Amino acid sequence: MKKKTSPDRQVQRTRQFLLNALVDLTVEKGYEKVTVQDIIDRANVGRTTFYSHFQDKEDLLLSGFEKLRDVFDDLRSESPLEKSLWDFSLALFQHAEQQRQPFKALFGKQARGVVFSLFQKTLVAYLKERLQASFPKKKQPLLPLDVFVQYLFSVFSGLLTWWLDNDISYSAEQMNEYYRKLTEPAIQKLLPGV
């Protein structure tokens, strides 16, 4: 006979309940207006329990962000350099498609700010690393690499949030195609050889 819950499972279950509650409430009324009391009421969890798991509301929100690191780790190890500029966007669009609600809570109109900075930091680092690795050393770029990295990040995150805020009327593959169509001309023109 299998036990229903072990202590570990109970913890995981509680944390998941809390995250789900935060995500739901954020979609409903916006991250700012969600109170800890709302969260624990919705999750049927005691106040003590909440603060034994998370430092505060933001800490809980960030815990929902951890899986994204795996996506980037996979990309670093698996995606060949010459494809990495397109693979990352497809992977993230698909990731967002699979987990619509959390992503909407994290990136939608309601909750920019906290997570966004972290996401930006991660993605910008990834893009810069990839561009530096693949850009031919001899050539002089037509504009600062940092500017170009910011450009790629902006286009991607802009399309992502637009997509999420408009209830995902296109597929992840379609969005990635748009991302590619939009950025490819500038890449070819400004970073020849990449």
Place this chain on the structure above:
Amino acid sequence: MKKKTSPDRQVQRTRQFLLNALVDLTVEKGYEKVTVQDIIDRANVGRTTFYSHFQDKEDLLLSGFEKLRDVFDDLRSESPLEKSLWDFSLALFQHAEQQRQPFKALFGKQARGVVFSLFQKTLVAYLKERLQASFPKKKQPLLPLDVFVQYLFSVFSGLLTWWLDNDISYSAEQMNEYYRKLTEPAIQKLLPGV
């Protein structure tokens, strides 16, 4: 003999003090962490006074945003259609350059969210209006116009915030040149005729 202050001037002065205090404090510690008490202490203004002028902290922040409407109004009336996609960005970059501190408070890492949505709404509406007016009716766009509008907005706002967060090491004209270089290839390829 000229009077030092009239009632109207006093009001304007008080409002300006409060806005300056909010901007300074936001740069110092981030918008979220600035309290009304901080603001009125810094501005040497009574609590009553604050709430007689503004509904809350956000209302005060938005009051610093009003001048931007004039910029868009000017663009609509003065900028010819075929130039409007480049003129808007230069005008805004210059506007941001003139008022670095308020812009940093409004768009910098510290305070995305509140104002950003309003700014996005305004600029997206402007871009869509201009693109629809200038796009040849007969041609079928290679991707949805909304996606392209989002693209233009994302690139611009991304460059703007990057610029502000990095203490404006380039000139407004230089940034506008980057914006143009980055977006022109996609425009030529995806919206031929615009």
Place this chain on the structure above:
DNA sequence: TTCCATATAGAACATAGTGTTCTGAATGCT
């Protein structure tokens, strides 16, 4: 089963911030 460590619920509390209301003082205009 019995026992123990761990998770949990919930109440009470101190602290901090918000927005309102009241009183009284200062300021500028006529």
Place this chain on the structure above:
DNA sequence: AGCATTCAGAACACTATGTTCTATATGGAA
């Protein structure tokens, strides 16, 4: 000199946070 406007500051009710306490439930091991 008198009046209306604008201000400062205190007191207050309210909401939310994060901590501490006590007590209860639960799963795993003897």
